[in-house]
Amino acid sequence: MGFCLMEGNEAMAWGAVDSGCRFFAGYPITPATTIFNALLKLLPPLGGVCLQGEDEIASIGYCLGASMGGLKVMTATSGPGISLYSEHISFAIGSEIPIVIVDVQRLGPSTGSATRGADGDIQFLRWGNSGGLPVIVLAPVDVKDCYSLTIEAFNLAEEFRCPVFIASNKEIAMTRENIDMDAFGMPSIISRPSPPPGRPFIPFEVSSGSKTPYFLPIGGRTIVRQTSSTHGPDGYITTDSDEIAGIQDRLKNKLLSAVAKFSFHESYLEEDADTLLLVYGITGRAGRDAYNVLKKAGKPFSLLILKTLWPVPEDLIREKAGHVNRVVVVEMNLGQYVREIERILPDKKIDFLGRMDGKLITPRQIEEVVSDV
Amino acid sequence: MSSLLNAGRPPVFCPGCSHDRITHALDKAFLNLGFQGEDVVIVTDIGCSGLFDTFFNTHAFHGLHGRALTYATGLKMAHPELNVIVTMGDGGLGIGGAHILSACRRNLDLTLLVLNNFNFGMTGGQFSATTPLNAQVGSGFLNQMERPMDVCQVASSAGAPYAKRFSSYAKNLVEEIKNAIRFEGFSILDIWGICPGRYTKRNRLTPQIIEDALGKMPPIKNPVPENLRKEYGRHYRELAADQKPVQRPTTIERQFTPPEVGRKEVIILGSAGQRIITAGEILCLAGLSAGLQTTQKNEYNITVLRGHSITEVVLSPEEIGYTGIERPDVVLALSQEGVDRRRHIFENLDDQSLIIQGKEIDLPPCNAEVHLIDFKALKIKPHDRALASMGVIASLNRVIHLEMLESALKYRFKGSVLASAMNIVKQVKIG
Numbered sequence: 082m083g084f085c086l087m088e089g090n091e092a093m094a095w096g097a098v099d100s101g102c103r104f105f106a107g108y109p110i111t112p113a114t115t116i117f118n119a120l121l122k123l124l125p126p127l128g129g130v131c132l133q134g135e136d137e138i139a140s141i142g143y144c145l146g147a148s149m150g151g152l153k154v155m156t157a158t159s160g161p162g163i164s165l166y167s168e169h170i171s172f173a174i175g176s177e178i179p180i181v182i183v184d185v186q187r188l189g190p191s192t193g194s195a196t197r198g199a200d201g202d203i204q205f206l207r208w209g210n211s212g213g214l215p216v217i218v219l220a221p222v223d224v225k226d227c228y229s230l231t232i233e234a235f236n237l238a239e240e241f242r243c244p245v246f247i248a249s250n251k252e253i254a255m256t257r258e259n260i261d262m263d264a265f266g267m268p269s270i271i272s273r274p275s276p277p278p279g280r281p282f283i284p285f286e287v288s289s290g291s292k293t294p295y296f297l298p299i300g301g302r303t304i305v306r307q308t309s310s311t312h313g314p315d316g317y318i319t320t321d322s323d324e325i326a327g328i329q330d331r332l333k334n335k336l337l338s339a340v341a342k343f344s345f346h347e348s349y350l351e352e353d354a355d356t357l358l359l360v361y362g363i364t365g366r367a368g369r370d371a372y373n374v375l376k377k378a379g380k381p382f383s384l385l386i387l388k389t390l391w392p393v394p395e396d397l398i399r400e401k402a403g404h405v406n407r408v409v410v411v412e413m414n415l416g417q418y419v420r421e422i423e424r425i426l427p428d429k430k431i432d433f434l435g436r437m438d439g440k441l442i443t444p445r446q447i448e449e450v451v452s453d454v
Numbered sequence: 455m456s457s458l459l460n461a462g463r464p465p466v467f468c469p470g471c472s473h474d475r476i477t478h479a480l481d482k483a484f485l486n487l488g489f490q491g492e493d494v495v496i497v498t499d500i501g502c503s504g505l506f507d508t509f510f511n512t513h514a515f516h517g518l519h520g521r522a523l524t525y526a527t528g529l530k531m532a533h534p535e536l537n538v539i540v541t542m543g544d545g546g547l548g549i550g551g552a553h554i555l556s557a558c559r560r561n562l563d564l565t566l567l568v569l570n571n572f573n574f575g576m577t578g579g580q581f582s583a584t585t586p587l588n589a590q591v592g593s594g595f596l597n598q599m600e601r602p603m604d605v606c607q608v609a610s611s612a613g614a615p616y617a618k619r620f621s622s623y624a625k626n627l628v629e630e631i632k633n634a635i636r637f638e639g640f641s642i643l644d645i646w647g648i649c650p651g652r653y654t655k656r657n658r659l660t661p662q663i664i665e666d667a668l669g670k671m672p673p674i675k676n677p678v679p680e681n682l683r684k685e686y687g688r689h690y691r692e693l694a695a696d697q698k699p700v701q702r703p704t705t706i707e708r709q710f711t712p713p714e715v716g717r718k719e720v721i722i723l724g725s726a727g728q729r730i731i732t733a734g735e736i737l738c739l740a741g742l743s744a745g746l747q748t749t750q751k752n753e754y755n756i757t758v759l760r761g762h763s764i765t766e767v768v769l770s771p772e773e774i775g776y777t778g779i780e781r782p783d784v785v786l787a788l789s790q791e792g793v794d795r796r797r798h799i800f801e802n803l804d805d806q807s808l809i810i811q812g813k814e815i816d817l818p819p820c821n822a823e824v825h826l827i828d829f830k831a832l833k834i835k836p837h838d839r840a841l842a843s844m845g846v847i848a849s850l851n852r853v854i855h856l857e858m859l860e861s862a863l864k865y866r867f868k869g870s871v872l873a874s875a876m877n878i879v880k881q882v883k884i885g
Contacts, residue, residue, distance in 0.1 A: 083705030084742045086735065086750075095702075104532065111756060125694035130531045135556035139524045142517070142553075146497075146528020149515060150536075154528075168518050195756045256777055257735065257750040259742055262703065299513045300533030304491050306507070308516040317463070317508060363777075370775035441778045 084259035089227035089249060090157075092260060093183060094119030096231025097155050101270055102181070103129035104152040106143040108136055108162060111195040112251040113185040116157040137165035141182070145169060148178050149307050151298030153235055153272075157183035160202055161192060163209065170244055171210040172309045174332065177242035177285070177294060179273055181234045184246055185254040188439045197439030198252035200362050200413035204420070206246045207391045214329070215336045218246040218391040219345060222365040224258040229265060230345065230388060236271040237343055241335055242293050248390060250413065252363040252441060285328070286314040292335035337392050344394035348401050351381040356451055357405040359398070359422060361387045363441065364411050370444035371451065382409075382451050393421045402426055409434065409451050411442055458484050458491050460511050472622035472647030473502055473569055476631075477509055480539070480567070483631040484512075489537060497526040499542035499550070501576045502649075503569045506541040520550030523557045526564050534687050537635060540566045545574045547605065548583035557640050558612035562686040565635045566642045568605055569622075571649035572659075579652030590656035605644035606674050615681040616641035617674055622648070623661035637677065639685045706865060708745030710858050713851040717770035720784040720853055721799065722840055723792030727759045730788070732866075733840030734765030739862035740844075740854040741769035751777040753795075762791040769853060784852055785809045786843045787817055789836075808852050810843045825850075827882055838878045845879030 087095075094116055097105070105120040107113065117133070124131040130147070134140030137158055144154040158166065163184050173180050184206060188197040202209075206218050217237050219230045227249065234245040276282055276295035282303045285294045294314075299305045306316030313319035313328075347365070349372055350357075360368040365386035372384045385401045387394065402408055407430040410419040419433045434450045436442050459481050467474045484494060494512040498504045500519035507514035513536070517525050522540045530538045547554060547568050557564060573591055574580040581589070581597035584605070591597050609617040616637045620630055622645055634641040646664050648654055684692075712718075720737060724730040731752055738748040746769045755761040766779040781802045786809075787793050793815055800820040803809070807822035812829055825846060829839050848859040863875045 083707040084747070085703040085705045086738050086742060086748070087703060104528070106528070122697075122700050125697045126699040128694075130690070130694075132527075132531070134524070135552045138521060139527075139553055139556065142521045142524025143528040143531070145517070146515065146525035146530075147532045148528070149525070150529045150532025152532050169521070172518060196754060252751065252777065255752060257738060257748075258774075259738075259747050259749075261705070263705070298532075299495050299515060299529060300536045302492050304511060304513055306514040308507075308514070309518055310516060316514070366775040366777065368775075373775075441776065443778065443780065444776050445780075 082261055084261055086257050087224055087260050088115065088255050088257045089221065089224050089253040090115040090185065090255065091119050092224045092227035093231045093247070093249070094123055095262070096228040097181070097235070098123050098127070099268055100153060100232045100235035101272065102153045102155050102235060103127065104144060104147040104154040105156065106132040106134050106140040107157050108134050108140045110159045110162050112187055112255050113157040113159050113162070113183060115255065116183060137162040138169065141166045141169040141180070144180050145173060145178050148180050149299045151300070153179070153239065155181040155183065157185065159185050159187045160189045163202060163205065167209050171212055173244040174210055174214050174216060175212060176307055176309055179238040179242050180244050181231065181238050182244055182246050183249060185249045185251060187251050188437070194439055196251065198250045198363065198413065198441070199437060199439070200248070200250055200364070201437065203248060203390060203412070203414065203417040206248060214332050215392050216244055216246060217241070217336060217343070218248050220248045220361045220388055220390050221253055222362060222386060222388065223253065224260045226388065227253060228260065228262070232268045233343065233345065239271045239273045240293070241339070242273060242296065243336065248362065250363045283314050284316040285312060287331065292331050292338070340389065340392045340394055341396055343389055344397040345388035346394070346397060347386040347388070349384040350401065350404065351376070351383050352404065354381050354383040355405055355454070356382040356407045356409055357385055357402050358382055358447065358451055359385045359387065359408055359410045361390060361418065362413065364413055367442050367444045367447055368411065371447035374444060375448055375451065380452060390418065393425065395425050398422065398425060402429060406430060407432065407454070411435070411447055411450070413437065413442060457481050458489065458494070458510050458512055460509050463508050465509050466505065467502065468651040470648065470650035471502070472571065475622050475627065476567065476569060476645060476647070477506065479627040479631055481510070482628040483635060486628065486632055487635060494537045494539060495529055497522045497529065497538060497540045499546035501543045501545050501574065503541045503543040503546065520546050520553065522546060523550060523553040523564065523566065527557070527562055530562055530564055530687060531690070538564045539635065540564055542566070542568060543575070544568065544570045544572060544582040544584040554609070555612045558609050558614035558642070560686045561613065561615060561639045561683060563638050564640055566640070567631070568642065568644050569647060570605065570644055571647045571653055573649055573653045575649045575652050579655070592652070604671065605642065607672065609642045610674055610678045610681060613681050614642050614678065615639045615683065616677050618676050619644035619646065619668060619671060621646050621661060621664045621668060623664065706739060706742040708743070709861065710744040710855070712741070712744040712746060712769070712858070713855045714853060717768065717772070718853045719779045719782045720767045720786070721779050721782040721796065722765045722786040723788060723796055724763050724786070724840055725789035725791055726754055726757065726761050726763045727837060728763060728788055728840055729837050730763040730765050730840050733844055734767050736841065736844055736859070736862045736866060737767045737769070737854065739865050740858040743858050743861040746771060747774050749774045749777040762789070762795045764792055764795060783807060784847055785822070786840060787811045787815045788839050788843065790815055793817060808847065808850070810846050812839065832881060834878070834881055841875060841878045842881050846882050846884060848879070849884045
């Protein structure tokens with residue numbers, strides 16, 4: 082067994098290729114650019130396409146077109162670009178267009194600091210769309226996750242026909258790390274299912290028991306309609322409020338009812354602990370270090386590292402927090418995901434540590450806040 | 455061969471709207487070209503032109519305002535054989551300006567019909583990028599200060615090989631549309647028309663006035679001779695076919711035992727242009743050759759060749775959590791701005807820590823073991839000092855040893871670059 086050395090962004094590019102991604106479009110932006118650089122080398126020789134858009138709106142627009150053409154697509158950006166993606170994120174949600182969107186977060190607000198890390202877009206990813214329907218957001222901790230969660234992201238986008246975000250961070254994306262690529266084995270790959278033959282194709286119709294429509298590509302031998310307008314199963318505008326309500330309900334529940342199947346996480350539970358530390362992303366690493374230190378010191382706490390942030394894996398969080406009275410949430414922002422924890426664990430004492438100055442939260446800071454009962 | 459019009463959804467334009475003529479002309483063009491519904495995708499923008507896709511039994515893609523060309527680009531790259539027709543109004547032209555210019559420059563085989571009726575029909579007749587200065591519009595006096603743009607001049611300046619303007623009432627409308635679809639490359643049609651619902655309520659415009667106005671516009675030769683070139687998709691696939699496939703990254707097997715036990719942290723404090731990040735990478739690769747796990751966290755400004763550059767490398771027999779460095783085992787102090795950026799770490803150092811200090815660098819007081827090196831006297835250029843320092847710490851058997859370092863260099867570099875790197879790491883003699 083040997084290692085290679087790779088940064089998170091490069092691992093994501095490999096994850097995309099191994100997922101069957103054959104179309105990428107992006108606009109240069111630090112710290113996401115090296116995903117584009119890697120895929121520009123990887124995709125064309127595979128018969129795939131990698132484009133540089135004239136802006137972020139175009140880049141994700143190209144992806145939506147190519148996805149409806151039947152390709153697995155990805156785009157990558159950072160905070161300023163995610164802001165511009167917004168109208169197309171809403172489109173992908175409402176019109177069920179599979180796409181993986183990487184947000185390599187950098188310190189905001191706005192232009193902020195291009196080469197400093199942060200986890201400042203966590204609520205923005207969830208709510209930065211018109212209509213407010215749910216989205217899937219996965220958060221890698223290290224270079225291994227950058228590879229494997231990218232594959233999960235593609236599988237989820239294909240299965241549920243929706244945008245899937247990967248909330249990365251400059252500190253994972255541009256940090257080089259050892260990785261054993263062979264250790265992953267052959268990933269299991271999901272592709273959007275085609276309808277069974279023999280029936281006329283209705284683009285947004287769902288079969289009984291399913292919440293996601295079958296997919297046929299625009300450009301195939303069967304005529305396909307796609308629209309950003311409020312539509313019925315036939316893909317034409319509808320004004321029937323019952324029909325509209327039914328579709329909104331389906332779009333919401335296709336994700337909320339399934340989150341238990343993709344509640345990715347790591348947990349280290351200590352029976353006698355009174356405190357659960359809840360972290361995600363790069364901060365998960367400092368959390369692990371703090372956990373090891375305090376466990377050795379005979380003051381153990383429990384640790385939950387979430388890798389699925391949205392929809393909030395509520396059942397999982399309640400279960401993991403069942404044995405403690407206190408939950409400490411630590412984030413590289415001034416308090417975003419902690420709102421969800423306060424919402425779903427109203428009976429627990431919730432403490433928060435945040436930092437938003439371009440520096441990593443240290444294990445020592447976490448040890449202090451966890452020990453400070 | 456029959457019409458591709460959707461019998462179940464007849465056009466619903468206002469009475470007298472010239473969009474209706476274009477709908478039927480487009481259908482006749484499809485018919486003349488022998489297209490079936492599945493041979494075509496109609497990509498539509500927002501506004502009245504955004505209704506077009508619903509009137510046809512073809513593939514359809516209706517998206518957001520101004521963005522139709524972006525979806526069309528993705529679709530065409532995914533399906534080179536598909537006939538991609540885009541409809542937008544003069545509103546979409548304005549809001550999607552960047553996409554228009556880009557499509558002209560790129561020359562992907564799309565056909566864009568700009569249904570130019572000089573105002574925003576659906577929202578109340580506001581002025582657009584083509585509204586005349588003296589028109590009465592729903593935006594009060596605001597149009598009197600913004601000059602209307604000539605679509606074809608802009609398009610041909612931006613590189614469109616096919617840019618034509620004509621009237622919705624032109625006798626050869628079907629032929630014009632057909633020719634544009636047949637053209638292999640980006641074609642943009644500026645089709646002037648009448649909006650009876652809004653524009654002609656307050657402005658006089660007739661087919662004859664349109665004809666006269668078109669006659670006064672600067673002529674454009676089509677195809678535009680200076681813009682004729684390879685179609686983008688074809689060209690892309692040609693160039694892509696020449697790209698070499700990328701091999702999967704090769705792994706480094708454990709061959710050595712590291713000189714020291716446990717987690718080791720090295721921080722290199724330098725400036726952009728000193729190849730600080732590359733030196734850090736070499737250190738990581740050296741670690742891998744001894745079976746160590748490793749992280750390399752970098753800090754630099756967005757500017758190139760200016761400002762500080764800092765790399766933090768951790769090597770450990772165990773999985774690495776936190777990637778930052780609070781108490782380094784080794785510090786390479788190679789530039790003043792790098793040191794100044796991290797002055798606080800020096801107070802954490804004890805006599806177990808090692809500092810490689812460039813002679814001209816001023817360090818805060820500390821208890822570490824310091825090796826002062828006069829790089830200038832040794833004729834080691836600033837961009838080689840980080841790598842030369844790797845040789846120093848390897849010679850001292852701190853963190854890595856020379857065999858690890860050499861194996862990393864052999865992995866990372868080839869040929870003359872390798873020879874030069876091997877030379878640089880031996881340049882500073884210790885002891």
